[in-house]
Amino acid sequence: MDRLRKHIEEITPVSDEEFEHVKTFFTLKRIKKHQYLIQEGEQVNFEYLILSGIFRMFYLDHEGKEYIVQFAGENWWMADYQAYFNEKKASLHITCMEDAEILCLTLYGREKLSSDLHKMEHFFRVKLTKGYTAQQRRIISLLSSSPQQRYEEFGQLYPHMMQKIPKKYIAEYLGVSRETLSRLYSNNKGK
Amino acid sequence: MDRLRKHIEEITPVSDEEFEHVKTFFTLKRIKKHQYLIQEGEQVNFEYLILSGIFRMFYLDHEGKEYIVQFAGENWWMADYQAYFNEKKASLHITCMEDAEILCLTLYGREKLSSDLHKMEHFFRVKLTKGYTAQQRRIISLLSSSPQQRYEEFGQLYPHMMQKIPKKYIAEYLGVSRETLSRLYSNNKGK
DNA sequence: TTGCTGGTGTGATTTGGATCACACTTTTTC
DNA sequence: GAAAAAGTGTGATCCAAATCACACCAGCAA
Numbered sequence A, B: 001m002d003r004l005r006k007h008i009e010e011i012t013p014v015s016d017e018e019f020e021h022v023k024t025f026f027t028l029k030r031i032k033k034h035q036y037l038i039q040e041g042e043q044v045n046f047e048y049l050i051l052s053g054i055f056r057m058f059y060l061d062h063e064g065k066e067y068i069v070q071f072a073g074e075n076w077w078m079a080d081y082q083a084y085f086n087e088k089k090a091s092l093h094i095t096c097m098e099d100a101e102i103l104c105l106t107l108y109g110r111e112k113l114s115s116d117l118h119k120m121e122h123f124f125r126v127k128l129t130k131g132y133t134a135q136q137r138r139i140i141s142l143l144s145s146s147p148q149q150r151y152e153e154f155g156q157l158y159p160h161m162m163q164k165i166p167k168k169y170i171a172e173y174l175g176v177s178r179e180t181l182s183r184l185y186s187n188n189k190g191k
Numbered sequence C: 001t002t003g004c005t006g007g008t009g010t011g012a013t014t015t016g017g018a019t020c021a022c023a024c025t026t027t028t029t030c
Numbered sequence D: 001g002a003a004a005a006a007g008t009g010t011g012a013t014c015c016a017a018a019t020c021a022c023a024c025c026a027g028c029a030a
Helices: A002-009 A016-023 A081-086 A107-116 A118-144 A147-157 A159-164 A167-174 A178-188 B002-009 B016-023 B081-086 B107-116 B118-144 B147-157 B159-164 B167-174 B178-187
Strands: A027-031 A036-038 A046-060 A066-072 A093-106 B027-031 B036-038 B046-060 B066-072 B093-106
Touching: A002 A016, A002 A046, A016 A107, A046 A081, A046 B118, A066 A167, A066 B118, A081 B118, A093 A107, A107 A118, A107 B118, A118 A147, A118 B046, A118 B066, A118 B081, A118 B107, A118 B118, A147 A159, A147 A167, A147 A178, A167 A178, B002 B016, B002 B046, B016 B107, B046 B081, B066 B167, B093 B107, B107 B118, B118 B147, B147 B159, B147 B167, B147 B178, B167 B178
Parallel strands: none
Antiparallel strands: A027 A093, A036 A093, A046 A066, A046 A093, B027 B093, B036 B093, B046 B066, B046 B093
């Protein structure tokens, strides 16, 4: 739980007392590679803060094709927020790509913490702000950049993911076929 | 300013006193069609709540092609948030498509309000939550749907925009060429 | 009236990337 | 450590959408 405190204090300091309270809403879970956190159609009861490991969140279309909404590693939050906030069934899948430890928080917990502690409301607002601008950047990139450029941008933004994640998933994240990405990649080795 | 109060109270009630305080941070502005709110490279000092009128926010690439990040009408907030939150120069343009009245808020104002009034921090968090999930939906749609489907989804989500906004801009929003959109559109008139 | 400017439809041509198909390598699994 | 599963490279083919090109129409301004 130290990790959690450190994570929160990157944004706002909290007293020991306050943290004792915060702590009570989180539960630790260990997840193995290939295990699902959420699957389409399920009730979404939690959001997750990742302490270690890597996950991918994806949408599965009617033909069984995957489209990656987000990768998440250390200190990232993730959930099917659409479902979580509106208490609907999940429309996304989240699966573990590397053994992980995560902290789970219910919607009730999030809202209670936010109303009990102004600080925590602030914390969540700041986090959302960052997520919002990151998503906007991605939208612009999807609209305006070529696969080539998107691939390079991805590498710059998330060098760590670039190393650890199989290319086929990166392709799904970028919105290109595996083959096309492979060709970009090999044509560029030279330069 | 009544409008502002109503808008805030859709999310959280505020006392007269509180609202008096809130009010002081906003300034009203009237904008004419074709007028720019922000242009690339400028300092971003404000975000805007739209009381009436329609705006479009877009990215302009090196070749002068537009890509629409967002349309905004009544009761929408808009700004180049990337720039606003990080106090950088704008990388986007915002321009008025229909005579408008807007309320302007500085970053200082937003942060001051948030820290003075827990309620306002809450208000902004809720707004961001909605924006976040809407953007995520758009990302999924860009990755997984055909132009045809994206066009239909857009019509469902924003029927009002669909009517008022020239098709060429809708094409830019959807990430298709004007011509392709026009063909989808005319091929579908029949059915 | 006579231009402009901005938006729109629609044909012809081109093209980037998807798809299909297969071989090869690496990692997992029991 | 053998078999299966997962990931990758690369050629051949195909196709949806971009691009180019032009005609038309509406609204507005001089």
